[in-house]
Amino acid sequence: WLQWFDTQFPMPGYSAIPHISTILNGCPSGFRPAMLLHLLGTYGALCFSNVRAQYMDGRSHSPSLQVVIVGAQGSGKSIFKNVYEQDLFHRVVMEDREKARSNKPDQIIQTIGSEISKARLLELVAGNHDVYFYSMETEIDTVRQSFAKGGGLSSDLLRKAFSNESISLDNKHTRNECRGTFLVYFNYTFTGTPKAVRRFFKEEEYEDGTASRVCFCAIPELGHSIPEFDLPEGEELEKMRDRIDKWREQYCFRRTKEGIDIPANEHRTDLSYVFGTLKHWIEKQKEMGDETRKEVSLRMATVAFHGAIVLHMLAGEPGKDVPKTCRAICKLTEYLANHCMERFLCQYYKGVYPKMGMPTESRPGRRLTDEEIDCWYPLWKTLDENGNQLGYGRIAKLIGVSKNDVRNAFRKYEREIGLS
Numbered sequence: 001w002l003q004w005f006d007t008q009f010p011m012p013g014y015s016a017i018p019h020i021s022t023i024l025n026g027c028p029s030g031f032r033p034a035m036l037l038h039l040l041g042t043y044g045a046l047c048f049s050n051v052r053a054q055y056m057d058g059r060s061h062s063p064s065l066q067v068v069i070v071g072a073q074g075s076g077k078s079i080f081k082n083v084y085e086q087d088l089f090h091r092v093v094m095e096d097r098e099k100a101r102s103n104k105p106d107q108i109i110q111t112i113g114s115e116i117s118k119a120r121l122l123e124l125v126a127g128n129h130d131v132y133f134y135s136m137e138t139e140i141d142t143v144r145q146s147f148a149k150g151g152g153l154s155s156d157l158l159r160k161a162f163s164n165e166s167i168s169l170d171n172k173h174t175r176n177e178c179r180g181t182f183l184v185y186f187n188y189t190f191t192g193t194p195k196a197v198r199r200f201f202k203e204e205e206y207e208d209g210t211a212s213r214v215c216f217c218a219i220p221e222l223g224h225s226i227p228e229f230d231l232p233e234g235e236e237l238e239k240m241r242d243r244i245d246k247w248r249e250q251y252c253f254r255r256t257k258e259g260i261d262i263p264a265n266e267h268r269t270d271l272s273y274v275f276g277t278l279k280h281w282i283e284k285q286k287e288m289g290d291e292t293r294k295e296v297s298l299r300m301a302t303v304a305f306h307g308a309i310v311l312h313m314l315a316g317e318p319g320k321d322v323p324k325t326c327r328a329i330c331k332l333t334e335y336l337a338n339h340c341m342e343r344f345l346c347q348y349y350k351g352v353y354p355k356m357g358m359p360t361e362s363r364p365g366r367r368l369t370d371e372e373i374d375c376w377y378p379l380w381k382t383l384d385e386n387g388n389q390l391g392y393g394r395i396a397k398l399i400g401v402s403k404n405d406v407r408n409a410f411r412k413y414e415r416e417i418g419l420s
Contacts, residue, residue, distance in 0.1 A: 001346055002030055002218055004379050009338045011036075012331035016324070017314050019043070019240060023083065026230040031079070033339055034069045034217035038080050038189050040310045040336075041065035041215075045132035045187035046092055046110055047247040048313045050264045053271045055305055056278065060268075062132075062185065063309040064162050068140065068200075069191040071219040076227050077138055077191040084136050084189070087231060091241055092248070108253045108261040110134055114143045114153060114190075121152030122169050125182045129263040131252055132185040140192030144200045155210050161186035162213040197347075206348055212296045215303060215336075216343040221383050251313075269317055274308050277330040281337050292348060293341065300344070304337035368409040372399055377410055 011032060015021050020039055024032045044063030052060045071077045085093050089111075096111045108128050112121070114137040124133055135153075137143050146153055160167060161184045168181045192200065197216075205211045220227070232240060253261045278301045285297035311329045312318070318325040368376075376395050383389060392410075396403045 001343075002033070002220060003382055004375065005033075005339070005342055007378055008375070009335060009342070012335055013328060014332060016328040017311055017332070019088075019243070019314055020311070022232055022236075022240070023088075026232070027079075028220075028227045028229070030220035031076070031227065031229075034067075034219050035080070035083070037065070037067045037215045037217050037307070037336070037339070038069065038083070040307045041067045041187045041189055042084055042089060042134060042136075043247075043314065044306070044310045045134040045185075046089055047244055047251060048310060049110075049132040049185065049252040050130070051251055051267045051269055051309060051313055053269050053305075053309050053312075055302065056275055061302070061306060061309070062164055063187075063313075064164060064185075064306050065187050065215060065303070065310075066158060066162060066213055067187075067189040067215045067217065068197060069189065069217045069219060070194055070197050071191065072221055073193055075219055075222045077219065079229060080189060080191060081136050081138050083231065087233075087237060088240060088244065091245065104259065106260040108263065110252070111136075112152075113137075114188075115146050116152040118150065118152045125167065125184060126169065126180070128185070129253075130183055130185055131263050132187060134186070135188040137188070137190045139196070140190040140200050141196045143190055144196075155205065155208075157184060157186070158188075159208070159210055159213060160184045198350075201347065209299075211347065212299045212344060213303070214344075215307075215340050216347050217339075218343065247313075269309070269312060270319070271305070271308055271312055273320075273326050274305065274330050274333050277334050278305060278337065281334055285341065290345070293345060296341070296344065300337050300341045303340050304333050307336045308333040368399065368401065368405060373409055373413050376406075377413055380410060 006029075014024060014036075020036065023039060024035060027035050040063075044065050048063050050062075052062055055061045069077060069080060093111055096109050099107045099109050108131050109124060110128070110131065110133050112124065112133050112135050114135050116124075116135075143153060147155065157167070159165075164183050164185055166181045166183050169179055190200075201211050201214075231237075249264075251264050251267055253263045255261050281304075282297050282301050285300075286294050288294075308329060311332055315325050315329060318329070320326075376399070379390055380395065381389060381391070388394075392403045392406045396406045399406070
């Protein structure tokens, strides 16, 4: 799927986006799409929590992003936690651990574990004063088990967090200061194997809209060599952490000399320059014929806009005076929309490549179109979602032709380009 997506939607340039460019340049190309979404979710919650931008619906939106990364066992999913916890946001994680142990009043805690209890989560929602909290979990099965036990996280909470909807807290076990109606601000990154992700997102999650709020990502199968990362360290990393601290103080909260955390004021920023890109993208999706694509296109454009908020802030809130940077953000926003849409359809159709739709009845003797050959030939002999080789037969089933039709088309194509 990654190879197919990269041939259809190559990642645009990102050199204009500080921090993002530094990390992505140090990642193997197959990891970059997932790392991009992961970084946007973490920076959105932990750096730009109180930033708001008006969207095309006339409402004020926050940098709300929910990311799920799918990868086979041993494929390198731990790198996402390392970048978050050990590298970029190490100071944040350690500070929050100290706060949790001290249990002092008037403190804002932004990082939580996926197994947090319902009572503790409600305390955080009430005490964070609309400042985002964030969770990173490398085993999505752990989150699923927490759901089953009635822990703090739930499908309903995830759906409400996407649009920052409210939850009401008022029962006899709730402390007075935690009673009332509170808005939910929560980003996360969960990783898991294909089977674990399928266990988490059952059929009803696609029907009730939980899954369509999620940025699904994939990472490559582990090959003969371990993927190499060249990530910042030493002085370079410390400078990035210093910048993160400044963003947090400006857009999340600041601490007084008395140790009291004061939430930042809401910061309004203008992203109207991405509207044209997203309107064009939505219309294109509606013209492509897939009903599911049409139904979720508005949601995916909203997800992309949330990502654009973070890109815009990282780039220093560019305006008309820096059109080159604005164009770069527009291209990345469209890339996010395409990635979220195509990967969602791949999950929705249970691994069937979205461009071809669901498998159709075989029609032997039909010639493959040039577009089908361009799409499928580069994927021939690669591994599918479950680690199985994509051969003539599987491709034929997905397109709706015979195995011989695919073989003949590929051999003719090879002769035309001089490979045989």
